Amino acid sequence: MRTTFINTLIELAKNDDRIVLLTADLGFSVFEKFEKEFPDRFYNIGISEQNMVGIASGLAIAGKKVYVYSIVPFITMRAFEQVRIDICYHNLDVKLIGVGGGLAYGPAGATHHAIEDISIMRSLPNMTVLAPGDPYEAKQSILETYKIKTPSYIRLSKNGEPLIHENTENLKFEIGKSIMINEGNEILLLTTGNMLEQANEIYKDIYRLTDKKIGFYSFPTIKPIDKEMILKISKKYKYIVTLEEHSIIGGLYSSISEVLMKNNLKEFKLERIIPFAIEDKFSHCVGSQMHIRKCYNLDKESIITEILKINKIIRS
Amino acid sequence: MTKENLLIKSNEARKIILEMKYKSKSSHIGSAYSVLDLLIYLYYEKLNMTKENLNTNKRDRLILSKGHASAALYSVLSLKGFLEKEKISNYYCDGGDLPGHIDNTVSEALDVSSGSLGHGLSIGVGLALASKMDRIENTIVVILGDGELNEGSIWEGAMSATRFNLNNLLIIVDANKFQGYNKVDDILNYERMVKMWKSLDFEVFEIDGHNFEEMKKTMGAKSFMKPTVIIANTIKGKGISYMENKLEWHYKSPNEEQFILGKKELEEKVK
Secondary structure, X not given: OHHHHHHHHHHHHHHOOOEEEEEOOOOOOOOHHHHHHOHHHEEEOOOOHHHHXXXXXXXXXXXXXXXXXXXXXXXXXXOHHHHHHHHHHOOOOEEEEEEOOEOOOHHHOHHHOEOOHHHHHHOOOOOEEEOOOOHHHHHHHHHHHHHOOOOEEEEOOOOOOOOXXXXXXXXXXXXXXXXXXXXXXXXXXXXXXXXXXHHHHHHHHHHHHHOOOOEEEEOOEEEOOOHHHHHHHHOOEEEEEEEEEEEOOOOHHHHHHHHHHOOOHHHOOOOEEEEEEEOOOOOOOOOOXXXXXXXXXXXXXXXXXXXXXXXXXXXX | XXXXXXXXXXXXXXXXXXXXXXXXXXXXXXXXXXXXXHHHHHHHHHOOOOOOOOOOOOOOEEEEOOHXXXXXXXXXXXXXXXXXXXXXXXXXXXXXXXXXXXOHHHOOOOOOOEOOOOOHHHHHHHHHHHHHHOOXXXXXXXXXXXXXXXXXXXXXXXXXXXXXXXXXXXXXXXXXXXXXXXXXXHHOOHHHHHHHHHHOOOEEEEEEOOOHHHHHHHHOOOOOOOXXXXXXXXXXXXXXXXXXXXXXXXXXXXXXXXXXXHHHXXXXXXX
């Protein structure tokens, strides 16, 4: 997704000389293209994230469209107060690009994992939060946030994510709108960000195992969350399974629950939400993203087992 | 403006500040009084900021990074006609427009909201960098507190300032020697602090922060060759004798008796 980001940004920057890219010493082997083409619009601020976000604020006040890049925890947490005040309170045209959402940095360890970022970013007023799940969603996220003049946070994965949305001619990507991949009934699988690939495999496997195509939606925008769609699906589905590579606290599951609980629950067909997320526990489990998911029971097999259990309940 | 007129203006501002702090019972009068004369000089002599150029990118900008000295900035803005006087009267009060720190939305002359220490310099670096990119010749002034220099983010900004050779960036340290719980020197020794700026290759001046002539001498030039730091030695609470050099006036607001006494003192000064 980093290359999707840089390639898309280069296209945008060709036509808009207000665009400036700041990095906190990261982007090696990916950003050189941008730097070569726009040397006076690229700055490696160095390993000083708070400074970088403050500088982004100053640039944006002076009219620039600023893209700020680092690994998710460093840009959202190290610089959180600067994001909160210098960017959000001032409501500036700054896009925070975080790489390595969820457990994408795998064996690098906990300091490089992004577990709480969605919850803290969405708690900020004026902040738009996106977690694209494949290169299509990533490119569209960059293109659509370019059009807005208010703060946004885009949580990228790392690289090598496969394209999940294959037929996109009829798709119209919009900030704040979920994407329906399949409309089923009874069971709905709902995901965001880098869990999209695994969700797609689960969806296909469930079909193989039960001959049933469950509902399957992607939520690339966490904030503003697609309230309309959430209410619609709660009136159609009995079980919603949420899937995110983020803490159980404050991410996709929380966002959806917040919307649902404000309504007249009697109007819902929905009986339960079954959330899959990172439990509220640090892990010293060492390994790849896939391996650590297993340590947290977020692997494909664990989730399929649970969905099959639900399916059994429905059938009986 | 003559020195005498500047003194008259600063005295006027001190009276406004005293009124604001007395009415609202809010803290930080000591901090407002130490920075005030610098603000008077900047807004009356230095900054290229007029009603006509307020909405352009070409004018000078000022960031009060030590945002708790808000009363000083708000009072000067009101004297200059950049802030409605009615807003001053409801400072820090229910339904008022002005909070205890700086909210930039209250005046077009303000670019940056501040209040959490350590943010302003990086923002100033961004503004100065943008001017360089756009080949605009203006000055970005960032006012820091000396206690504020404890914050690491300040030194991150400082590192970038000289790295980018932002000679359009003017940093002023309001060195009033007191911070929240101790003297500034107890936390970071003054001489070390001066050396820190010098070691980062700033042009460093030390002046009396209440002396308009020294301000003119160091800030009077239209532009600088290097990013510049003016360490202004000031007196916390300057202007009212019983407040001067006392840490507690970081926190206290004048009671009725102190208010009357203070007002009298200020009135006597300009006669």
